Amino acid sequence: MTEKEIIAGCLRQDRLSQHEAYKAYGAKILGTCKRYMKDRERAEEMVMNAFLLVFQKIGQYNNDGSFEGWILKIAVNCCLMELRKKTNFNLEVPPDVIQLPAAEELSAHDNDIESMLKTLPEGARIVFNLYAIEGYKHAEIAKQLGISEGTSKSQLNYAKEKLKKTFFSTTTKTTGHDR
């Protein structure tokens, strides 16, 4: 089934086409949700919410951009909506208090970006996700999370520094952690 056929079927609320959409974009959506939510259960819950929203609001898709991009944006918004309820994004972490993981943990993290991101505090992880992977600007992140641009920048800075020091510094690789 092509993308156009899937969209047309979803517009008719055809269950088969909806299932096809689930099969085509389910993996990407779950991947996106996993980057934002800490555990898999919550990520799956967000996938469900995202698909329900997609099938309900399919009439609002205007064929301008890619369908996949539209679905992923809905998924990101679902995650942010959920995170806004529970996370205090304004909690700033100064770079001088960066805590590095133990050496034995690091070996397991090689090239596993999922584990790398899990080492970040929630606020920093979400800002890093939005900025580095989704390509949001600081102003957009600030608006989405209800924080100031300054907070967004400091959270990103913390995430960058921690990831660099933990996984991409030569000294870290050899000695484990330099604290």
Added chain:
Amino acid sequence: MTDNELFNHFKTHSAAFDEMPGENLWSKIESGLDNTRSTGKSNLLLFTVCGILLTALIVWYFATPEYTAKISPTVEPVTIKTSGLKNNTIRKPQINTLSSASADAEKRAPTQTAIIVKNAANVDDVVQDSVKKVKVRTAKIKPVSTIEKTATEPYVKFMSYTKGTIAPLEESLTFEVQKKETFGNIIITTKQKITNAEYDQLIADMLNEHEKSIGALLTIKAPGHKPFRIVIGLNKTETLQAISIKDSLVVKAMQLNTALPTPEPGKPTLKISKLNPDTISFKNRATKYSITDTKERISE
């Protein structure tokens, strides 16, 4: 490592997160879709039912006799264009039996008085310098502001009660009433909330109690009820008739009023101050007039 290198690393490896969710999740999504569909359907059903009920209510409201009673035929207030007493030209009173008359009457000042005649007969017979009787079945005199409430409940209730269509209440009244008597006015007031039946009972009892105070204006007030006012006649039957003025008296009053000096602009043409079964009183400028069945009397 530069920032861009770090970002690119995560971008290129972000696909590592991708993982096909299980069929369990799809069954959850399916059940969610079914729920939203059924909610949408039930909302539509509820909306339709509400719409039908609302329409039925509106139709019922406009079809009730109380509403249709508002569009009863009325008589235009008499126009006076003559001056001086008697032997003057009496203009034909313009009587309307159309519903438009009530709308016209509503536009006038609230202090004006209109004569409402039900089933009015043709009055083309009123000619110059002569007084002719016109057959008018029933007439009520009401302030224009209350024209909408043509079917005044107290009258209806009282009449029904005395005619015996409503069974007399046997229970004694259990609420306090205040009575004031000043210059022929009897005012009965209760501050307690009473039911329609109790209010009817109170009216009936007060009429019985004051049936000998002939000519007095009896007013009964209770919270949540329209004040009941009536001029007490000779007996119950005559009291009842007081609200239906004798046809001949109305015509006489209209004719006499027409013959009187032109009232000041903006003043009501016929302001009737007192009603009795056999007498009708009204005021023109500073002069009071009263007409009985047999004679006309002028008192300053």
